Amino acid sequence: MQPHERISAALNGAVAAGRVGLVPYLTAGYPDKNEFIATVKNIATTAEVIEVGVPFSDPMADGVTIQRSSRVALEQGVSLRWILAELTAAGALGAPIVLMSYLNPLLAYGYEALAKDCVAAGVCGFIVPDLPLEEGEDFRTALDEQGLALIQLVTPATPDDRMERLCSASKGFVYAVTVTGVTGGTSELPAEVPAYLDRVKALVDIPVCAGFGVRQAAQVDMLGQHADGVIVGSALVEQLEAGNDPVEFLASLRG
Numbered sequence: 001m002q003p004h005e006r007i008s009a010a011l012n013g014a015v016a017a018g019r020v021g022l023v024p025y026l027t028a029g030y031p032d033k034n035e036f037i038a039t040v041k042n043i044a045t046t047a048e049v050i051e052v053g054v055p056f057s058d059p060m061a062d063g064v065t066i067q068r069s070s071r072v073a074l075e076q077g078v079s080l081r082w083i084l085a086e087l088t089a090a091g092a093l094g095a096p097i098v099l100m101s102y103l104n105p106l107l108a109y110g111y112e113a114l115a116k117d118c119v120a121a122g123v124c125g126f127i128v129p130d131l132p133l134e135e136g137e138d139f140r141t142a143l144d145e146q147g148l149a150l151i152q153l154v155t156p157a158t159p160d161d162r163m164e165r166l167c168s169a170s171k172g173f174v175y176a177v178t179v180t181g182v183t184g185g186t187s188e189l190p191a192e193v194p195a196y197l198d199r200v201k202a203l204v205d206i207p208v209c210a211g212f213g214v215r216q217a218a219q220v221d222m223l224g225q226h227a228d229g230v231i232v233g234s235a236l237v238e239q240l241e242a243g244n245d246p247v248e249f250l251a252s253l254r255g
Helices: 003-016 033-044 064-075 080-090 103-109 111-121 137-145 160-169 193-201 217-224 234-241 246-253
Strands: 021-027 050-053 097-100 123-127 149-151 174-177 208-211 229-232
Touching: 003 021, 003 123, 003 149, 021 033, 021 064, 021 208, 021 234, 021 246, 033 050, 033 080, 033 246, 050 064, 064 234, 080 097, 080 103, 080 111, 103 111, 111 123, 111 137, 123 137, 137 149, 160 193, 174 193, 193 208, 193 217, 217 229, 217 246, 229 246, 234 246
Parallel strands: 021 050, 021 229, 050 097, 097 123, 123 149, 174 208, 208 229
Antiparallel strands: none
C-alpha cells in the first residue's frame, strides 16, 4: 500500500466502523519540543490521521492560536528537518502522518530530497495552503514518485469547475474548508455547510475531511453525516497549551 493510500484507508476504515474519522492537528514541538513524539503517539491512539504543522513565521491561513504555537515552536528551534529526524527516529506511530506546511520550507529543503526523507520518516502526504494547483506540478511530481499525497483544499467559495479540478488532483483526502477566513474562528458553522460537503463528496472517490472552526461534539456529529473525517486544529492546540489530556478531549468530540 502506497503512503497516500494509507491515509484513505484509515479514514475509510473509520466510516466502515460506523464513526467519523478524526484528524487532529498539532504544531510540531508545541508547547514543548521534548514532548513532540510522546504527544503524537498519545494522539495516535484515538486518531485516524494526524496532521502535523511545520511552524512558519508567516502562517497566513491560520488564526492567532496556531500563529502563537508556530512562534513558540520556532523559538525552540523546531524546523522541517528536525521534525523529519524526530519522526524517523520514532518509527511506527500508529496513525498516518500528514505534514501541513507553507511552501518556503519545502522549497528550501528541496522537493526530491524531501519526498525521499518523508518516506523514511513515515510521512504519508502534505497539505500546502499557499501552493496553488497551477503552480504545484513540480512538487506533485516529486511526491508522486514516492507515492505521497498532495492534499488539495476547497472552500465554499470555490467555483464548480475549479472544485472539480482540485478534487481530481487530490490524493489521500480532500480538505473541505468549512468557512471563509482563517483557522480557529467562529464556533458556529454556516448553515450551508452540509450541502457544500455533499457537493464535494459527489466529486470524489477518496475521503472528504471537513476542517476550520470545529470545537464541539455536535459539530463533529453534524459534519460526520456529510464527510468522512473531521479536522480539529486550534481547539486541540488550545488543549495542549493548557496542559490538558488531548486524548480525553478528542474522545469527547465523538460524543
